[in-house]
Amino acid sequence: MTNPVLSVRNLNIDYIGAETDFHAVKNVSFDIAPGELFGLAGRSGCGKSTIAFAVSRLHRPPALIRKGSQILVDGRDVLTLDDAELRKFRWREVAMVFQSAMNSLNPVLTIEDQFHDVLRTHTGMSRAAARERAAELLKLVDISPDRLSAYPHQCSGGMRQRIVIAICLALNPKLLIMDEPTTALDVVVQREILQRIDVLRRQLGFSVLFITHDLSLMVQVSDRIGIMLEGELVEVNDSRTIYRAPQHAYTRKLWASMPRLHGVQITGEVAP
Amino acid sequence: MTKAAPILALDKVSKIFGRADNPLYAARDVSFALHPGRTLAMVGESGSGKTTAARLIMREYTPDAGQLLFRGAPLGKADSKALKAYRSSVQMVFQDPFSSLNPAHTIHYHLDRPLRLHQRKLSHAQRHAAVEELLTRVKLDPAQLMGKFPHELSGGQRQRISIARALAVNPQVIVADEPTSMLDVSVRLGILNLLNDMKRQLGLALLYITHDIATARYVAEDIMVMYAGQIVEWGDMEAVLGDPQHPYTRLLLSAVPDPDRRFSEAGEELNQIETIRRQSALPQPEIRQIAENHFIRPMP
Ligand SMILES: Nc1ncnc2c1ncn2[C@@H]1O[C@H](COP(=O)(O)OP(=O)(O)OP(=O)(O)O)[C@@H](O)[C@H]1O
Ligand SMILES: Nc1ncnc2c1ncn2[C@@H]1O[C@H](COP(=O)(O)OP(=O)(O)OP(=O)(O)O)[C@@H](O)[C@H]1O
Ligand SMILES: [Mg+2]
Ligand SMILES: [Mg+2]
Numbered sequence: 001m002t003n004p005v006l007s008v009r010n011l012n013i014d015y016i017g018a019e020t021d022f023h024a025v026k027n028v029s030f031d032i033a034p035g036e037l038f039g040l041a042g043r044s045g046c047g048k049s050t051i052a053f054a055v056s057r058l059h060r061p062p063a064l065i066r067k068g069s070q071i072l073v074d075g076r077d078v079l080t081l082d083d084a085e086l087r088k089f090r091w092r093e094v095a096m097v098f099q100s101a102m103n104s105l106n107p108v109l110t111i112e113d114q115f116h117d118v119l120r121t122h123t124g125m126s127r128a129a130a131r132e133r134a135a136e137l138l139k140l141v142d143i144s145p146d147r148l149s150a151y152p153h154q155c156s157g158g159m160r161q162r163i164v165i166a167i168c169l170a171l172n173p174k175l176l177i178m179d180e181p182t183t184a185l186d187v188v189v190q191r192e193i194l195q196r197i198d199v200l201r202r203q204l205g206f207s208v209l210f211i212t213h214d215l216s217l218m219v220q221v222s223d224r225i226g227i228m229l230e231g232e233l234v235e236v237n238d239s240r241t242i243y244r245a246p247q248h249a250y251t252r253k254l255w256a257s258m259p260r261l262h263g264v265q266i267t268g269e270v271a272p
Numbered sequence: 273m274t275k276a277a278p279i280l281a282l283d284k285v286s287k288i289f290g291r292a293d294n295p296l297y298a299a300r301d302v303s304f305a306l307h308p309g310r311t312l313a314m315v316g317e318s319g320s321g322k323t324t325a326a327r328l329i330m331r332e333y334t335p336d337a338g339q340l341l342f343r344g345a346p347l348g349k350a351d352s353k354a355l356k357a358y359r360s361s362v363q364m365v366f367q368d369p370f371s372s373l374n375p376a377h378t379i380h381y382h383l384d385r386p387l388r389l390h391q392r393k394l395s396h397a398q399r400h401a402a403v404e405e406l407l408t409r410v411k412l413d414p415a416q417l418m419g420k421f422p423h424e425l426s427g428g429q430r431q432r433i434s435i436a437r438a439l440a441v442n443p444q445v446i447v448a449d450e451p452t453s454m455l456d457v458s459v460r461l462g463i464l465n466l467l468n469d470m471k472r473q474l475g476l477a478l479l480y481i482t483h484d485i486a487t488a489r490y491v492a493e494d495i496m497v498m499y500a501g502q503i504v505e506w507g508d509m510e511a512v513l514g515d516p517q518h519p520y521t522r523l524l525l526s527a528v529p530d531p532d533r534r535f536s537e538a539g540e541e542l543n544q545i546e547t548i549r550r551q552s553a554l555p556q557p558e559i560r561q562i563a564e565n566h567f568i569r570p571m572p
Binding site: 044190194198215216243257258259260266268 | 465542
C-alpha cells in the first residue's frame, strides 16, 4: 500500500505477569489507507483491544510492546514519541472511542464544556470559537446545537456516544479508532451512528479502525477486514471476500457458527 | 403443520407502570400462545417490554388487565395445587448465567436441589443419577463438573448449567430471556443447539426472548415483534422476515446487521426513525391478517 495512514509492522505485545508473560499480540502487520474503514474481528480475548490501545499509545503496564514492533502513523513511528510529541499526537493524529465511551463524559460538565476542554487544551481556542466549532461538530453527528447546554445525564446513551465521536473529530484526526463503539446500544441506534460515521469518513477523509465481535455488521460497513485468532492476524481481505470466499479455515468456522437472517440457514454442526 | 393445543397463553394482558396520570404500558393488550415442540421468539429493542412478558409468565408480576391461561384454564382461578403444578411446569433461563447461580454452592447442589424439592420420591442414588443425566443432556461431563463451583466455569458452561437446572423439574415450558446475549459467538451456537434439542427431544414449548433476530430465526418457528409494550407484528418466522408489513418491523429489520446488504443499500425506513417510533408507540387496537399465519396491528 502506498502512503498508508496506519502501518502496523511485526507488532508483538506481552502482558507481563509475576511468573509468566502472556503473549497477547503475535507478530501482527496490517495497513490502513487514507479514508479506509478497516475492521478487526475475532472472538473475545483474541487481542483486538490490546492492538487498539497500542496504536493510540494508551497501553499501560502490564502491557509491554516488544522491541522490533512498529506502529507508523503517516510514516512516523508512534512508539518513539516523547511526552510532548504524544500530546500533539493524541486527538490530532489518532482519536479513540471506547466501548463504554458514553459513560466517559464528565457528569458535572455541560456538553459545551467538554468540547471546550479538548479544544482549549490542544488549540488554545477561545470560548466563543470553541462554542461555534462544537455546534458544527454536533451537527455532523445529527445532534441539535441547542444540546450544548445539556449535561450528559440529560442525553440518551446513543446521543452520548455520538457526542464522544464528535469530540474525537474535533481536531480532524487522520485515524479514528472505534472499539466496540455500539455494543451496548440497540440496533436502530447502532445503525444510525455507524451510518453517520460511514458518511463522515467519506466526507472528511479520515480513516477508521473499527473493532466489533459482530462480523455481519463489520462486513456491511468495512472496506477491508482482518480476522484475529489468539493474538494472530490469520486473514486480511476485502469485506466481500471475507463474506463470500473466506480464505482461512477459522474465518469459515466463524461464519458457520453465525445464524443467518435470510436464505439458507447454517447447519449448526461446526460449533467452534 | 398442525399445532398441538397451546399449553400456556397470554390473553389480552396489560401491565402498567408509573402513575395513573402518566401510565407506562410495559405490556399493552399482549396475546400469544406457546405450543409443545415449538419455539416462539419475542424480539424487540431495549425497553420494549420483553422481560415484562417473561415476568408475567413467571407470575412475578400480576396482569393489570387480561389473564394467563394454563392448558386452557385461567390461572387466576387456579387452586394452590394447580399453581404448584404451574410453577414446576414453567421454568426460566436468564441472560446472566453468573448472577443466577449461587457462588457458594457446587454444580451438584444447584441441580440436586430442584430434584429434592419437586421430585420427593427419588432416593439419594436416584437423584445422583438424575444429576448425571441432566449434565449429559446439556453436553457437559458429569465427572468433571459436578464438584465445581460456578466461578470455575466458562460463561457457556454456566449457561448450560442454568438450562440443566430448568430441566431438572421436567418442565413443559421454558422461558429463555436473552440466554446468549452475554456469551461470545463461539459458544452461542452450542446453547442455541441445546434449545433446539430440548424442543425436539423433550417436546418443550419455548419462549425465546432476544434482540438478535438472526438467532431467533435459528431456534424459532414463530416470531413476534414488540415495541412499546405492544406486539406490532407476529406470525410465521419466514413470513414475517420475508415480508415485514409493520413500519416498525421494517425499521428494525433494516437496522439489523446483514452481511448481504451494504450500508449504501439502506432502506427508506432509516430516514423516518422518529416518525415510525412515535406512531408505533400509540395504541394499535386493530388487528389485520396478512397471510394465513401473519398478522400486524396497523399504525393508527
Ligand atoms: N491487563 C491485563 N493483564 C493480563 N492479561 C490481559 C490484560 N488485558 C488483557 N489481557 C489478556 O490479553 C488477551 C487479549 O485481550 P484483549 O482485551 O485485547 O481482547 P479483545 O480481543 O479485545 O477481547 P474482547 O472482544 O472480549 O474485548 C486476553 O487473553 C486477555 O485476557
Ligand atoms: N418494575 C418496574 N417498575 C417500573 N417500570 C418498569 C418496571 N419493569 C419494567 N419497567 C419499564 O417497562 C418497560 C419495559 O421494560 P422491560 O424490562 O420489559 O424491557 P425489555 O424489552 O426486557 O428491555 P431490555 O432489552 O433492555 O431487557 C421499560 O420502559 C421499563 O423501564
Ligand atoms: Mg476488547
Ligand atoms: Mg429484558
